[in-house]
Amino acid sequence: MNHLVIAPILFPLFAATLLLLVRRAIPLRVRRRLNLVALIVQILLVSLLVQRVAGGEILVYALGNWPAPYGIVMVADRLSVWMLLITSLLAFFAMLYAVRGTDAGSRHFHPLFQLQMFGLSGAFLTGDLFNLFVFFEILLLASYGLLLHRGGASRVRAGLHFVALNLAGSTLFLFAVGTLYAILGTLNMADLAVKAAATPPENLGVVRAAGLLLFTVFALKAALIPLYLWLPAAYSSTSAPVAALFAIMTKVGAYSILRVYTLIFGAEAGPVADLIGPWLLPLALATMAVGTLGVLAAHELRRQVAYLVVVSVGFLLTAFGLGTEASIGAGLYYLAHSTFAAAAFFLLADIIAMGRGTLADRLDPGPIIANANLVGALFFVTAILVAGLPPLSGFLGKYMVLNAAVDLPSMPWVFGVILTAGLFGVIALARSGSLLFYRAEGVIERTGAAGRSAVGPNWGRLLPVIGLLLLCVTLVVWAGPLSDYTRAIAEQLLKPNVYIRAVLGDPLNA
Amino acid sequence: MEALIAVIIGVLTACGVYLALRARTFPVVIGLTLLSYAVNLFLFVTGRLTIGQPAVISDQAVGYADPLPQALVLTAIVISFAMTAFIIMLALKARAELGTDHVDGRLEAGDGGGIQGGERG
Numbered sequence: 001m002n003h004l005v006i007a008p009i010l011f012p013l014f015a016a017t018l019l020l021l022v023r024r025a026i027p028l029r030v031r032r033r034l035n036l037v038a039l040i041v042q043i044l045l046v047s048l049l050v051q052r053v054a055g056g057e058i059l060v061y062a063l064g065n066w067p068a069p070y071g072i073v074m075v076a077d078r079l080s081v082w083m084l085l086i087t088s089l090l091a092f093f094a095m096l097y098a099v100r101g102t103d104a105g106s107r108h109f110h111p112l113f114q115l116q117m118f119g120l121s122g123a124f125l126t127g128d129l130f131n132l133f134v135f136f137e138i139l140l141l142a143s144y145g146l147l148l149h150r151g152g153a154s155r156v157r158a159g160l161h162f163v164a165l166n167l168a169g170s171t172l173f174l175f176a177v178g179t180l181y182a183i184l185g186t187l188n189m190a191d192l193a194v195k196a197a198a199t200p201p202e203n204l205g206v207v208r209a210a211g212l213l214l215f216t217v218f219a220l221k222a223a224l225i226p227l228y229l230w231l232p233a234a235y236s237s238t239s240a241p242v243a244a245l246f247a248i249m250t251k252v253g254a255y256s257i258l259r260v261y262t263l264i265f266g267a268e269a270g271p272v273a274d275l276i277g278p279w280l281l282p283l284a285l286a287t288m289a290v291g292t293l294g295v296l297a298a299h300e301l302r303r304q305v306a307y308l309v310v311v312s313v314g315f316l317l318t319a320f321g322l323g324t325e326a327s328i329g330a331g332l333y334y335l336a337h338s339t340f341a342a343a344a345f346f347l348l349a350d351i352i353a354m355g356r357g358t359l360a361d362r363l364d365p366g367p368i369i370a371n372a373n374l375v376g377a378l379f380f381v382t383a384i385l386v387a388g389l390p391p392l393s394g395f396l397g398k399y400m401v402l403n404a405a406v407d408l409p410s411m412p413w414v415f416g417v418i419l420t421a422g423l424f425g426v427i428a429l430a431r432s433g434s435l436l437f438y439r440a441e442g443v444i445e446r447t448g449a450a451g452r453s454a455v456g457p458n459w460g461r462l463l464p465v466i467g468l469l470l471l472c473v474t475l476v477v478w479a480g481p482l483s484d485y486t487r488a489i490a491e492q493l494l495k496p497n498v499y500i501r502a503v504l505g506d507p508l509n510a
Numbered sequence: 511m512e513a514l515i516a517v518i519i520g521v522l523t524a525c526g527v528y529l530a531l532r533a534r535t536f537p538v539v540i541g542l543t544l545l546s547y548a549v550n551l552f553l554f555v556t557g558r559l560t561i562g563q564p565a566v567i568s569d570q571a572v573g574y575a576d577p578l579p580q581a582l583v584l585t586a587i588v589i590s591f592a593m594t595a596f597i598i599m600l601a602l603k604a605r606a607e608l609g610t611d612h613v614d615g616r617l618e619a620g621d622g623g624g625i626q627g628g629e630r631g
Contacts (some may be wrong), residue, residue, distance in 0.1 A: 130582055137589045144596060148603075156600070156607045157615045160535065163597050164613070167542045168530060170593070174549040174586055181579070182556035 004052065005061035005076045007045045008084055008121045012038070016114035023107040032099040035110045039092040042117065046084045053081050054485065056492060058502035060127070068127070068503050069191035075127035075503060078489040079332070083124040083255055086336050087248050089471060090343055091117055097347050097464040098241035105150035112149075116142035116245065123252055127503055129180065130187045132256065133173050136221070140166050143249065146242045147234060158233040165220065165230050173217040179210035190503035193263050193496055197270040204271055211265050211275045215257065222253025224317060225287040228310050232294060235306035240350030243302070244343035244468075250313050251335055258320050258328070262493045263500075267323075274323075281321035281410060285417045288314030292421040295428045301349045301361035304432060305342065308386055311421060312338035318414060319401045325494055327404035329487035334397030336482075337475055341385045341394060344468035348382055351375060351461055352436060363432055368440040371457045376437040378465055383429040385472055388422050393475040398422065400483065515555055522548035535601035535611045542597065546590035553583045 015038035019031060053059060053076055061074040095113060103109040119139025126132050148159045181187055183203050184195040199207050220227040231250070235243045257280070265275035291314055294307030316338065319331025353361035355369030369375060381392075388394035398418065405414040475482060492498065522544050529541025557576030565577040601611070608615035 130585075134585060134589070137593070141592065141596065144600075148600070151603070151607065153607045153615065156604045160597075160600055160604050160613060163593075163600055164530070164538055164542065167593055167597065168545065170589075171526075171542075171545045171549045174553060178549070178553045178556045178579075178582075181582075182558075187578075 002052070002059050002061065004045070004049055005059045005074050005125065006063075008042060008049065008088075009074070009118060009125060011042055011045060012114045012117035012121060016111045016118060019114060020108075020111040023111065028104065031110050032103065035095055035113065036092070036099065038114065039088065039095055039117075043085075043088045043092060046081060046088050049076055049081045050085055052076070053078055054488075056488070058492075058499055060503050067505070069186050069188035072131050073127040073188065073503055074125045075190075075499070076125060077499060077502075078485070078492050079255070079259065080124045082332060082336075082486070082489055083251070084121055086251075086339050087117070087120050087124070090248055090339055090468075091245060093464040093467045093471075094241040094244040094343060094347075096467070097244065097461060098239075100458075100460045102149075102239050102241050108145060109149055112142050112145040113245070116146060118142075120248065120252065124255060127189050128187055129177050129189055129192065129260075133170070133177060136173065136252075137170060139249075139252070140170075143246065146245070147238045149239055149242060152237075154233075154237040158230075158237045162230050162234045169217050169220045172213055172220075176210045176213035176217065179206060179213070183207055183210070188503065189260070189263055190500040193266070193269065193500055194504070196264050196272050197268065199271050201271070207272055208275060211260075211272060212279075214260060215276050215279070218253045218256040218260070219283070220253070221250065222257060222317065223250050223287075223310055223313050224253075224283050225290055225314075228287060228291070228313070231310055232298075232303055232306040235309060235346070236300060236302040240347050243306075243346040247309065247339045247342040247346070250309060251316070251339060254313065254316050254320065254335065257317065258493065263496045266496050267494070268496060277321075277323065280317060281414075284314050284317035284321050285413060286314075287311075288318065288417050288421045292424045296424055298428075299363055301352060301363060301432060301436070302346065304363070304428065305345045305349055308345065308425070309338075309342050311425065312342060312386075315398075315401070315418065315421075318418070319404070322401075322405055322408060322410070322414070324404055324408070325487065325490045327401060328490035328493060329483065330397060330400030330404050332486035332489050333400060333475070333479075333483050334394075337385075337393040337397050337472055340468045340471045340475075341382065344465050344472075345382050345386060347461070347465045347468070348375070348378055351458070351465070352379070363435050365435060365439040365441045369436075372437055372440075374457050374462070376433075378462070378469070379433055379437065381469055382465075383433055385469070387425045387429055389426065391476065393472045393479070396476060396479050396483075511559055515551070515559065519548050519552050519555075522551070533612055533614075535604060535613055538613060539594070539597055539601055543590075543594050546586075546594070550583050550586055550590065553579055553586055555579075556582075 019035060059076040062068060063072045116139055119135050119142055122135035123132060123139060126135055144163050147162060148155055183206050184192055186192055186195055196207060223231040235246055261276050265272050267273055288311055291307050291310030295304055295311060298304035298307055316331050316335055319327045319334060349361055352375060356366050359366040385392045385394050388398040402415060402418060405411050526541045526544035526548055529537045532538055557579035560575045563573050563575040564571050565575045605611050610617050
C-alpha cells in the first residue's frame with residue numbers, strides 16, 4: 001500500500017497540532033517560518049503524488065487495511081491531485097502574505113490555517129461520501145475561525161450568516177447521505193456508483209431526490225445561484241490572506257459536483273444517469289449573469305473581487321455543465337487560473353486599501369497612493385487576467401471553454417452569457433482602475449501607518465501577489481502540457497469504470 | 511413505529527426550519543439545533559428499526575441491527591455538538607459587537623439597551 005496517498009492529509013494535521021502546542025512556547029517569528037516550511041513540504045508531497053498519478057494510475061489507500069466498500073478509502077486520481085496542487089500552491093502564497101502582520105492578532109491563526117489545509121486535502125482525497133461530510137466540517141470549522149480572525153463588526157455579521165448557512169447545509173448533506181445509505185446500503189463512492197446504476201424502479205424517486213439534495217449542498221458550497229448570497233459579504237469583510245485562501249473554498253463545491261455527478265450519477269449510471277444535467281448549465285449561466293451585475297454594482301474593490309469569484313464559479317460550472325471531455329478539461333484549466341487570479345486580486349485590493357487611508361477600498365476618487373506605478377501595473381495585469389483578455393491565462397481558459405461549446409446545442413446561450421459577462425467585467429474593472437489610479441484627488445493623510453508608505457514599495461506584501469501572477473504566467477507558458485493534463489483528468493472522469501475497478505478491485509465482486 | 515418516528519423527524523425538522531428563519535440569533539441557534547436533532551434521528555433509523563437484535567456477530571443471532579448508522583450518528587452528534595457550541599459563542603460575540611441580537615445586526619425600535627452598544631461597531 002502506498003502511504004504517500006494519505007501523506008497530504010496527515011502532514012497538515014501534524015503541522016497544525018505542532019503549531020497549536022508550541023503557540024505559547026516559541027515566538028511568532030519562528031512559528032511563521034515553521035508554517036511556511038510545512039506548506040513547502042506539502043507542495044513537495046503533492047508534487048510527488050502528481051508524478052505517480054499523471055500516467056493515469058489511480059492510487060487507493062484503504063484505512064486500517066479494511067477493503068472497500070467496508071472500510072474508508074482515500075483515492076488519489078488525476079483530479080484529486082490537481083486540486084491538491086492548486087490548494088497547496090495557493091496556501092503557500094496566502095501564508096507568505098499573512099506573515100506580514102495579518103497573523104499577529106491571535107495565536108490560533110497558524111494552527112487554523114493548517115487545519116484548513118487538512119480539511120481541504122481530505123475532502124479532495126476521500127473516496128467515501130460520509131467521510132467527505134466529515135472533511136467538509138473540518139474545513140468549515142477551520143474556515144469559521146479564519147474568517148473571524150481579528151473580529152470586527154462586519155466580520156462577525158458576515159461570519160454569523162456564513163456559519164448558520166453552512167450548518168443548515170451540513171444538515172441537508174446528512175439527510176442526503178442518510179437517504180442514499182438507507183436505499184443503497186453503502187457510502188463508498190465507487191460502490192454507490194455500482195449500486196445506483198442498479199437501482200430498482202420503486203426506489204428511483206428516493207435516490208433521485210437524495211442526489212438532488214446533495215447537489216443543493218454542493219451548490220451552496222460552490223456559491224451557485226440562488227445560494228451565493230453569503231459569499232460577497234463573507235469574502236469582502238475578512239482579512240486579505242484568508243479571502244485569498246477562500247478562493248479555493250468555492251472550488252471544493254465545484255470539485256464535489258464534478259466528482260459525484262460524473263462518478264455516482266454520471267452518464268453510465270443507468271436509471272439515475274445525468275441527474276443534474278438539466279439544472280447545472282442554466283444555473284451556472286444565471287450565476288454568471290447575476291455575478292456580473294454584482295461586479296458592476298459594487299462600491300468597494302473587495303466586494304467587486306468577491307463578485308468576480310461568483311462569476312468565475314458560474315463560468316467553471318458552465319464548463320462542467322457542458323459535460324464533454326473538452327469542456328471539463330478546459331474548465332479544470334480555468335479552475336487553476338481563476339483560483340490564483342482571485343487570490344492575487346484579494347491581496348492586491350488589500351494593498352490598495354491600506355494605501356488609501358480612511359477611503360480604504362471604496363471606489364471613490366481619492367489621493368494618489370504610494371508607488372502608484374507599481375501597484376497600478378499589478379492592478380492592470382490582474383484585471384486583464386481576471387477579465388479574460390489576451391494574452392494571459394484567463395483568455396486561454398475562456399477560449400478553450402468556448403471552443404468546446406461551439407458544436408453543442410446550448411452554444412448560443414453559452415456564448416451569449418460568457419461574452420457579455422466578459423464585456424461587463426472589462427467595463428467594471430476599467431472603471432475601478434481609473435477611479436483608483438487616474439482620477440486621484442487630494443493628498444494622502446499622513447497619519448501613523450500612512451507615513452511609512454513613503455519609504456518605497458512594501459516588497460513583503462507585493463511578492464505574494466507577484467508570485468500568484470507568475471503562477472498564472474506559468475499557466476500560459478506551459479499551456480500546452482497543462483491543458484493536455486486537464487484534458488486527461490476529464491478523460492479519466494468520464495470513464496468511471498476505471499475508478500470503480502481501482503477501488504473495488506475485481507469487477508466480478510462489484 | 512415507523513410512522514411515529516417519521517412524524518417525530520418531520521415535526522422536529524419543521525420546527526427547526528421555522529425557528530432558523532427567525533430574525534433573532536437565539537431562535538436561529540435553537541432552530542439549527544432542532545434540525546441537527548432531526549437529522550441525527552434520521553441517520554439512526556436509516557439502518558431500519560429493529561428491536562433486540564445484536565449489532566455484532568454472534569452465534570445465536572437470528573438477525574442483525576445495522577451498526578454503521580450508529581457509528582455515523584455518533585460522528586454526526588459530535589460534529590453538531592461542536593458546531594452548536596461554536597455558533598452560540600459567535601451569537602454572543604455578535605451581540606457584543608453589533609449591540610443587537612438581530613441576525614443582520616439591524617437596530618430596531620424596542621431594542622432598548624442595545625442601541626448604545628451598536629455605535630461601537
